[in-house]
Amino acid sequence: ETQEYAASVLADLFSNRQDICNSLATDEIVHPCTKLLTSNTQVIATQSARALSALSRPNKTKSSKMSYMAEWDVKPLIKLAKTFSIDAAEIAVAALANLLSDHHIAAEALAEDVVSSLTRVLGDGTSEGKRNASRALHQLVRHFPVGDVLMGNAHCRFAVLEIVDSLNAMDMEGTDAADALEVVALLARTKQSVNFTYPPWSALAEVPSSLEPLVRFLAEGPPLVQD
Structure with missing residues (x-):
């Protein structure tokens, strides 16, 4: 005690x-x-x-x-x-x-x-928890190839959609939003490979509503996040 x-x-x-x-x-x-x-x-x-x-x-x-x-x-x-x-x-x-x-x-x-x-907190955590999980993933994909961090289509698809969803609770002016967007950008640029039979960006196309936070940040965000 x-x-x-x-x-x-x-x-x-x-x-x-x-x-x-x-x-x-x-x-x-x-x-x-x-x-x-x-x-x-x-x-x-x-x-x-x-x-x-x-x-x-x-x-x-x-x-x-x-x-x-x-x-x-x-x-x-x-x-x-x-x-x-x-x-x-x-x-x-x-x-x-x-x-x-x-x-x-x-x-x-x-x-x-x-x-x-990290993916568990992304899925089940609070807004703050998701923000931190996204920040942690951002660090990992800066150090290692995406295919070494996220294994398989389902894993990557889940991460993409949850990170994009977490943007809804983030301050556009904050570094957390910029970090989350960088993760999404890295995943979106990842091509098909041994680990991914479908490109990760296809998750956004499959769930059109997932594009809404990205469009909002593009329309209303500061230059850092618009880029």
């Missing part, structure tokens, strides 16, 4: 005071939080993941934090992302989305089948 309370307080502090997170992202703070990710009590693990998510949130001085973040063992986060609780999964995915910009972490996460967790 004491650990649960402490983890919750830290998570609230780091979430509400982003201005102090950069200076606190040290081994003395990060290591105890990562150890708690392996707790048999899911609430403790979840609150620890929330604290780590806040600590690892990208900002203008992100590079000074990544030296610590790149040393994390992401397997406990991936395990948490695969738990039955969608709430816990969302929190774990939020932390992973912050960390996958590191190629080593991204490679480890891909090997541990993090994509199944």
Whole structure:
């Protein structure tokens, strides 16, 4: 109970005071939080993941934090992302989305089948959860070929449609929308291959309503997302 309370307080502090997170992202703070990710009590693990998510949130001085973040063992986060609780999964995915910009972490996460967790949150999560899952996929497809990230027609079709749908809840001016659109663009440019007997863009043609968010962003969005 004491650990649960402490983890919750830290998570609230780091979430509400982003201005102090950069200076606190040290081994003395990060290591105890990562150890708690392996707790048999899911609430403790979840609150620890929330604290780590806040600590690892990208900002203008992100590079000074990544030296610590790149040393994390992401397997406990991936395990948490695969738990039955969608709430816990969302929190774990939020932390992973912050960390996958590191190629080593991204490679480890891909090997541990993090994509199944991301697509689950894309399908069943809240708007914020879907936004983070989309952001995590964006990091992965920047590091690896689309065919290595999304396996098979059904997997890719699902991702395309869910990411496009998630745009409805995103701020046009935000970077999350730009990241999501970049994923869609990368998928749309992917051609038929061993993994995809149908080009991924065909999912949009099969579900005409999926084009509505794209048309809205094109008509009303800032130049960054219109491109």
